[in-house]
Amino acid sequence: MTKYSxxxxxxxxxxxxxxxxxxxxxxxxxxxxxxxxxINIMMSTSLNLVNGNMGEFTCGHAAFMCVGAYISSxxxxxxxxxxxxxxxxxxxSVLIVFPIILLIGGFVAALSSLLVSVPSFKTRDDYxxxxxxxxxxxxxxxxxxxxxxxxxxxxxxxxxxxxxxxxIFDGPWMMFWVVSFMFxxxxxxxxxxxxxxxxxxNAICQDEVAAEIxxxxxxxxxxxxxxxxxxxxxxxxxxxAHIIGYVNPQSFNILKSTEAMVMVYLGGMGSxxxxxxxAVIFTMLLEVLRSQAIIDGLLSPITLVFPxxxxxxxxxxxxxxxxxxxxxxxxxxxxxxxxxxxxxxxPRLKKFYRFK
Amino acid sequence: MDFILQNVLNALQWGSFYALIALGYTLVYGVLRLINxxHGDVFMVGAYISYxxxxxLLAPAIGLSPALTFVVIVPLTMxxxxxxxxxxxxxxxxxxxRKGAHRLYVVITALMCGxxxxxxxxxxxxxxxxxxxxxxxxxxxxxxxxxxxxxxxxVIVAAILVFIFLQWVVTRTRIGMAMRGISYDKFAIPLMxxxxxxxxxxxxVLGSGFAGLAGLLFAMSYPVLEPFMGMLIxxxxxxAAVVGGIGDIKGAFVGGFLLGFIEVGVVSVFPSxxxxxxxxxxxxxxxxxxxxxxxxxxxxxxx
Amino acid sequence: MAQSQTQPASAxxxxxxxxxxxxxxxxxxSDFNVExxxxxxxxxxxxxxxxxxxxxxxxxxxxxxxxxxxLVLGENTAGKKPHQVTSMGVARTFQNIRLWNEMSVLDNIxxxxxxxxxxxxxxxxxxxxxxxxxxxxxxxxxxxxxxVFGLHDYAEELPKxxxxxxxxxxxxxxxxxxxxxxxLLDEPAAGLNSADxxxxxxxxxxxxxxxxxxxxxxxxxxxxxxxxxxxxxxIDFGETIAEGTPDEVRNHxxxxxxxxxxxxx
Numbered sequence: 001m002t003k004y005s006x007x008x009x010x011x012x013x014x015x016x017x018x019x020x021x022x023x024x025x026x027x028x029x030x031x032x033x034x035x036x037x038x039i040n041i042m043m044s045t046s047l048n049l050v051n052g053n054m055g056e057f058t059c060g061h062a063a064f065m066c067v068g069a070y071i072s073s074x075x076x077x078x079x080x081x082x083x084x085x086x087x088x089x090x091x092x093s094v095l096i097v098f099p100i101i102l103l104i105g106g107f108v109a110a111l112s113s114l115l116v117s118v119p120s121f122k123t124r125d126d127y128x129x130x131x132x133x134x135x136x137x138x139x140x141x142x143x144x145x146x147x148x149x150x151x152x153x154x155x156x157x158x159x160x161x162x163x164x165x166x167x168i169f170d171g172p173w174m175m176f177w178v179v180s181f182m183f184x185x186x187x188x189x190x191x192x193x194x195x196x197x198x199x200x201x202n203a204i205c206q207d208e209v210a211a212e213i214x215x216x217x218x219x220x221x222x223x224x225x226x227x228x229x230x231x232x233x234x235x236x237x238x239x240x241a242h243i244i245g246y247v248n249p250q251s252f253n254i255l256k257s258t259e260a261m262v263m264v265y266l267g268g269m270g271s272x273x274x275x276x277x278x279a280v281i282f283t284m285l286l287e288v289l290r291s292q293a294i295i296d297g298l299l300s301p302i303t304l305v306f307p308x309x310x311x312x313x314x315x316x317x318x319x320x321x322x323x324x325x326x327x328x329x330x331x332x333x334x335x336x337x338x339x340x341x342x343x344x345x346x347p348r349l350k351k352f353y354r355f356k
Numbered sequence: 357m358d359f360i361l362q363n364v365l366n367a368l369q370w371g372s373f374y375a376l377i378a379l380g381y382t383l384v385y386g387v388l389r390l391i392n393x394x395h396g397d398v399f400m401v402g403a404y405i406s407y408x409x410x411x412x413l414l415a416p417a418i419g420l421s422p423a424l425t426f427v428v429i430v431p432l433t434m435x436x437x438x439x440x441x442x443x444x445x446x447x448x449x450x451x452x453x454r455k456g457a458h459r460l461y462v463v464i465t466a467l468m469c470g471x472x473x474x475x476x477x478x479x480x481x482x483x484x485x486x487x488x489x490x491x492x493x494x495x496x497x498x499x500x501x502x503x504x505x506x507x508x509x510x511v512i513v514a515a516i517l518v519f520i521f522l523q524w525v526v527t528r529t530r531i532g533m534a535m536r537g538i539s540y541d542k543f544a545i546p547l548m549x550x551x552x553x554x555x556x557x558x559x560x561v562l563g564s565g566f567a568g569l570a571g572l573l574f575a576m577s578y579p580v581l582e583p584f585m586g587m588l589i590x591x592x593x594x595x596a597a598v599v600g601g602i603g604d605i606k607g608a609f610v611g612g613f614l615l616g617f618i619e620v621g622v623v624s625v626f627p628s629x630x631x632x633x634x635x636x637x638x639x640x641x642x643x644x645x646x647x648x649x650x651x652x653x654x655x656x657x658x659x
Numbered sequence: 660m661a662q663s664q665t666q667p668a669s670a671x672x673x674x675x676x677x678x679x680x681x682x683x684x685x686x687x688x689s690d691f692n693v694e695x696x697x698x699x700x701x702x703x704x705x706x707x708x709x710x711x712x713x714x715x716x717x718x719x720x721x722x723x724x725x726x727x728x729x730l731v732l733g734e735n736t737a738g739k740k741p742h743q744v745t746s747m748g749v750a751r752t753f754q755n756i757r758l759w760n761e762m763s764v765l766d767n768i769x770x771x772x773x774x775x776x777x778x779x780x781x782x783x784x785x786x787x788x789x790x791x792x793x794x795x796x797x798x799x800x801x802x803x804x805x806x807v808f809g810l811h812d813y814a815e816e817l818p819k820x821x822x823x824x825x826x827x828x829x830x831x832x833x834x835x836x837x838x839x840x841x842x843l844l845d846e847p848a849a850g851l852n853s854a855d856x857x858x859x860x861x862x863x864x865x866x867x868x869x870x871x872x873x874x875x876x877x878x879x880x881x882x883x884x885x886x887x888x889x890x891x892x893x894i895d896f897g898e899t900i901a902e903g904t905p906d907e908v909r910n911h912x913x914x915x916x917x918x919x920x921x922x923x924x
Contacts, residue, residue: 057460057463059467119640119643119644122647123643123647125459125460126385126391126463126598126602127598127643127647129391129463130594130595130598130643131640131643133591134591134595134636134639134640135640137591137632137636138632138633138636138637138640141629141630141632141633141636142633144629145629145630145633187784188784191783191784191785191786192780192783192784195783195790195794196766196769196770196772196773196776196794196797197773197776197778197779197780197783198783199762199766199769199770200770200773202759202761202762203759203762203770206759206760206761206762207757207758207759209721209753209757210753210757210758210759211759211770212721212740212741212742213719213721213741213742213745213750213751214742214745214750214770214771214773214833214834214836214837215742215745215746215771215772215773215774215775215837216742216770216773216774217740217742217773217774218742219740224780228780254587255471258467258471261464261467265464309480311479312479315475315478315479316475316479318471318474318475319471319472319475319476319479321471322467322468322469322471322472322475323468323472325464325465325468326448326465326468326469326472329452329457329461329462329464329465329468330451330452330465333452333457333458333461339761
């Protein structure tokens with residue numbers, strides 16, 4: 001029975017987590033961190049498909065999160081909110097419609113990935129980097145010019161949908177959805193990348209010319225891979241939007257893309273377990289650095305010399321995170337896991353799980 | 357007609373900044389095949405350096421006249437900004453180069469260094485914007501129907517002079533030719549007796565120095581400084597360099613001015629919020645049609 | 660005499676007519692013509708830079724010809740991408756070994772059947788019956804191929820850990836995994852010592868018989884060429900300078916002139 005130990009462990013922890021949230025045993029802050037971890041896992045594993053498994057260098061992953069966030073938010077408000085007039089759908093249908101809305105957001109995000117995947121046919125890494133950054137800016141810029149969804153002021157009203165869910169049953173719904181979608185993300189990626197079909201992605205990374213000659217339709221696989229990655233990021237965006245209840249185009253700029261990149265390169269390109277581990281570590285690191293007390297502590301030698309300086313945690317965080325990645329690049333550029341999975345490093349773990 | 361000429365003038369001035377910054381990207385890329393993502397922030401640092409230098413020299417303790425201050429801080433800013441660029445190379449890029457690290461890791465490091473510069477600035481100096489003192493008395497001339505300021509002329513002339521200087525350096529000096537040589541074959545150059553490190557440092561000196569100059573001129577033209585001023589300009593200058601054909605100095609200038617024209621053109625017709633959107637879209641379209649840029653050389657992989 | 664509906668047995672597998680390739684000002688290939696019939700083993704030789712690999716690149720679809728046409732089993736390859744040409748029945752190996760070094764040997768072989776997988780993203784994710792069946796079949800075929808090449812012990816190894824000669828063998832095995840009718844071998848003996856080269860001759864001869872595949876080979880190792888090929892074409896500066904049996908070619912004055920000073924003869 002040890003074969004299913006990890007599976008059972010996961011199910012149990014999820015139930016435990018949801019239970020504790022439901023009965024207010026863990027406060028809102030911890031719930032928020034848990035949900036952020038879930039979303040970050042989705043972002044880092046999806047970016048890993050493109051930057052890790054396929055070895056492309058894109059720097060604009062947040063663009064897809066943005067598309068997904070906005071599409072699902074707008075749909076959500078149309079269906080269950082009162083911003084654009086009466087809600088289109090009965091509140092009772094929210095439990096079925098909400099995941100569909102998220103998936104639609106993901107789907108549109110997947111389509112928008114064509115802006116990056118099609119240029120990737122002809123361009124090398126550096127050029128693709130620019131294109132992805134430009135697409136990131138363009139999408140944000142486009143939304144900022146769309147006043148009917150708030151433009152640069154942002155968009156809100158998604159909370160109505162969450163309330164509709166709570167009206168049906170007063171439980172930690174967003175936590176539930178985040179966990180579900182997170183598992184779905186990892187499940188989809190794992191199955192795709194482990195199939196011979198998905199291995200075409202790795203083949204393209206390691207030698208594109210050979211892949212093309214050995215009958216892999218490289219253009220098609222690139223498009224599909226980008227679409228999967230963008231679609232999952234889009235779902236993450238939709239979840240993010242509904243948790244916060246407000247979206248703003250600037251939340252999805254190069255900084256957000258950089259967060260995703262840090263997680264991927266910290267975890268190790270191409271390693272699914274690496275991406276998950278680094279997402280967890282990174283999120284927790286962000287929370288730790290959010291504490292002013294800790295920042296003050298870390299910087300006490302400097303403030304001793306310059307007593308007038310009052311470093312703000314929110315800003316210092318963004319000096320330390322890039323610094324962390326620079327150090328990683330200097331001393332362990334292959335990241336925590338390299339390109340191996342947890343089960344390659346600890347083969348005995350294989351006894352404990354059975355994921356098909 | 358006046359409208360067009362006025363906009364042409366503005367475009368030339370606006371494009372000069374992009375050109376000066378773009379050539380920093382192109383020089384480093386040509387020599388190292390590295391996109392120095394931190395370069396836009398070096399520009400920002402240059403602007404801040406000039407601000408502090410100006411403040412220092414104008415203060416009663418030294419009390420130089422504004423005009424003299426300007427003359428003094430041009431070389432000083434360039435020198436100090438070069439120092440920043442070279443330090444970056446020494447501390448962050450060179451160790452990776454020594455290890456033979458994959459280019460990707462260096463690029464990521466560059467990206468991160470840019471962020472560190474921005475946020476360190478924000479952390480140390482705070483979010484309040486700094487106002488650059490006026491050093492050159494603005495003189496406005498009216499030629500026909502167009503308004504020309506001495507500052508605008510200065511910027512454009514500076515850009516052109518820099519271009520001429522650089523062309524001279526890469527075609528007439530030994531080290532300049534070595535720079536061009538490295539971009540073709542990294543291994544042959546040391547065999548010719550020229551140390552690679554020297555060339556690389558020289559490249560960063562040039563690129564960062566001119567970024568510093570751009571920072572100073574920008575601060576004089578648009579006197580409000582903020583920590584993120586280099587970010588968007590940097591990205592766009594980089595794209596401009598690529599569109600012009602990265603690795604080629606001519607390309608950087610053409611790309612920079614082209615971008616200047618696109619942006620000024622867009623803003624003269626559409627609301628200014630569309631500026632970035634159009635700029636990026638047009639640049640991407642050009643890249644699509646000519647993937648190696650306007651002056652770039654097609655690179656083919658040997659199969 | 661009843662009209663046969665099937666192709667006559669000697670219909671060419673590959674026909675190249677008037678192939679010319681211009682790279683800017685450089686004419687890499689000039690009016691190249693060849694016909695390969697099923698079961699033949701033909702050689703292509705010439706000094707370095709003669710345009711041999713360019714011809715292979717054109718045949719496998721990497722470049723589109725400036726002039727001329729390439730027909731595989733009567734079908735023109737113009738406008739087709741390399742993976743499409745591969746699915747038409749053409750496979751090739753490379754001068755420099757291009758194995759996927761971070762994937763197992765088994766995966767290297769399996770991936771060559773990519774175009775025949777017959778399932779897509781959704782089947783893969785939902786692990787449908789169809790997916791499972793195809794994966795089983797692909798794996799079985801791959802393992803059989805490894806077995807037949809004597810590489811099965813290395814199935815889980817990474818190619819970069821294998822000896823050079825074995826890697827070469829693996830590359831050829833991988834090319835055969837896509838079940839080609841025509842196999843293009845680009846300098847298969849490159850870097851091999853004479854013992855390995857002899858082994859290679861045996862291997863290629865065996866492949867020729869066992870897989871019933873037409874082989875077109877670029878090679879500099881003359882002994883390999885002369886032993887295996889029934890017909891050899893010689894090119895220099897993109898132009899055909901001689902053609903014939905190994906003996907004819909060996910003694911051809913133009914060939915000798917082209918290779919004068921070349922250590923390989």
